[in-house]
Amino acid sequence: MRTVFTLKSDIFLWTNDKEGLLYNCATFNSLKFVLTPSIEEMCNYLNNIDNLYSISYDDNEIDAPLSKFISDLLSQGFGVLNNDGDNITSFPPVLNLQNNWEGVIKDNAQSTSRILNYLSVLTIFLGGYNSNNDKLYLQTEYPIPGGDFFDFQMLADFLKRITSTYVKDIRFVISDLVNYPNINNILSLIASFGHKVSLFIKYDELSNPTVRTIIKNSNIFIVVLYHSTCPRNIYTDCEIINHRFLLDNENDYSIFAEFIKEAGISNYNFVPVYNGNNQDFIINNLFLTQEELLQSRLTKRHVFMHQAVNVFSFGHLFVLPSGKVYSDLTKKAIGSINDTFHSLILAEQNANYSWRRTRRANGCEGCLFVDICPSPTKLEDIMGTHCICTDHRN
């Protein structure tokens, strides 16, 4: 008897040369399976989108592994059976991005409105003397090494151009605030952006009451950065929206956790950072097993995001005190603050240093989990790895 099997529209089906993976983005069930010749043939047929995720077969003509496979798919809710005449139709999940980059270029990017909306986060490193010579700023908001200051007039001219609403989050990173030239003018300029703005400053600097007074008078929300320090006091005289604890190891975690508990802090987050010597700590705490990847409860939209953009970096630009603008601080500058935002976005989209850098383009093509795995992060680049899957690495 001829039967038609149809995979549901919420199912992603990925195969490589040995195995396959089904992922239900509505129920978050998954099934990893071994490809036999007959199962592989069926998967290839289903993955031809012209077949609308349906395959017709004769019950008597399929082999035992395929029969069991179909039975497993049915019992686990990945598909349904229907008679040939039924109107059960499934739409395989295929991302149709109407204005993908190739299309935008074809359509004359100069005239294409809307791409300015892509820019959502600006991190501006104001500079200032910073005794630490580390490169934490490549991984997270943290003062850059060196003693350069952002020229006030240059900064003012640049900020004037952020008049539209598309930039939703402007992060200023500063150090050596007491010695920063024109600091009151700068803070007053920054404060004019209201709730979009946050100022990132190291905990050690806050111990200086003058710094706290300057910040308090500016009415700017601040994010306090804790790293390699043993905090004793929480400063309640400034508007602290977040306490960010940068972790090199488990011991840091214990110290900070105790401080958080004692100080009664509720608005905090932990950010593990790579310092060149703590690879095991990073792998143990940030890298994922295949099982963990499958538990990430990704919807169809999330999977599409992983296919098309870098979830962590899309829309984010960085500005250094020199005035150079980057989409990825480890790559070449895409322009300077004298360029328009439109041309900076075009430059990033053309170079694709960051915003559309997906796991697939990061050397993971062929991995069954490529579209489930989180987008590539800076941390991996700095560690010199391109894979965060512990099973795969083993």
Place this chain on the structure above:
Amino acid sequence: MNTGRISENDIRHNLINLSQIVFEVTDDCNLNCYYCTYGDLYYGYDKREARYMKFRDAKLIIDYLAEFWRNNTTDAETPLTYFGFYGGEPLLNMPFIMEVVEYVESLHLPRKIEYSMTTNAILIDRYMSFLAEKNIHLLISLDGDRDAHGYRVDKGGRNSFDRVISNVRALQEKYPIYFKNNINFNSVLHNRNSVEGIFNFINNEFGKSPQISELSDTGIKKDKVEQFHKAYQSKIESLQKSENNNSLSDKVFLDNPSTYRAKIYIQSQSQNVYKYYDDLFIDNTTINYIPTGTCIPFSRKMFVTVNGKILQCERIRQNFTLGIVTGNSFELDLKAIAENYNHYLDKMQQLCSICHNKSSCLQCLFHIDKIESSKPICKSFMNKQEFIRYQYNCLKYIKKHQGLYRKLVTSIMDD
């Protein structure tokens, strides 16, 4: 943030980024087409009085927009705005068109400007050098061969085909590159022609694929309904009669109404279609729904009638005026426009909230019957059964046409 209503700022944003302003340069016409939407079959438009738009009115609007454009940041670095000329027959008011083009050029606006015009081509022979010099995009009305073109008659009732075809051929011969790049055709489908006939004629004659539109079915006078139906032919009906239906359907792929319906269905129901990269970051389930499928004013264009009425589109009845320009005064109250628009939206909220097809709705508010009354009647409303039937038909159609889903999910779906 989408709030289920629109704001003055939404309209301001659309004006800053306006992509098209269209002037109805005259309501006069040198033809007397049987099915003209400003003709005998229809109501809902200002009386045609052979009026000609004056440059001083257009200038007021252009100056207003120029100031807007100069003082505000646009979404694009170099936005593109079309200045369109519409009629009646726009070439009857060529001095106005020339003045507008000259004035716009003199302003050196901070954007790319192009010009476009819909014409019946009767007067093209007089003005082709200017049209070609300014690279004006022309949409020429031509319904097919001589018989097919039979409803497009002059004031004496004579078929305009010979004059049109001779002018179009002359344009092609004299300005071949301009013709290749800037000339397109629009054909109206009726009972004297067919999709296949139109397509073949224009393709064979000029190597172009025409836009084919059906007769407008809104605003028909009650006593003309029978006459309308006699002249009306749908694209589906015409395609079904065609000897070469499949290959033709393929050629007019997205123009086929069934394909269009399937496209809209996939766009709204499959969760596979996203417009821009940043849309991927938005969870649609958290967004409030704006009732109907109406465009927000000026999101697509601004249309200025010959009487100075400002509308959001030429297809909207002229009682839904957004502003007015007359003599020395120009009124465009953005706050009032938003309030008025929201007033109509509010009328639809309840009906839309129980409509099963609300996520695929394309219904324009201003085409809803009795929208000005307290109980508007929406022809696009679908109850559960109707939606199931619609869904069934879409799925059946997609399933029947192998490869259609692939085409749709790999194509540009915008109108």
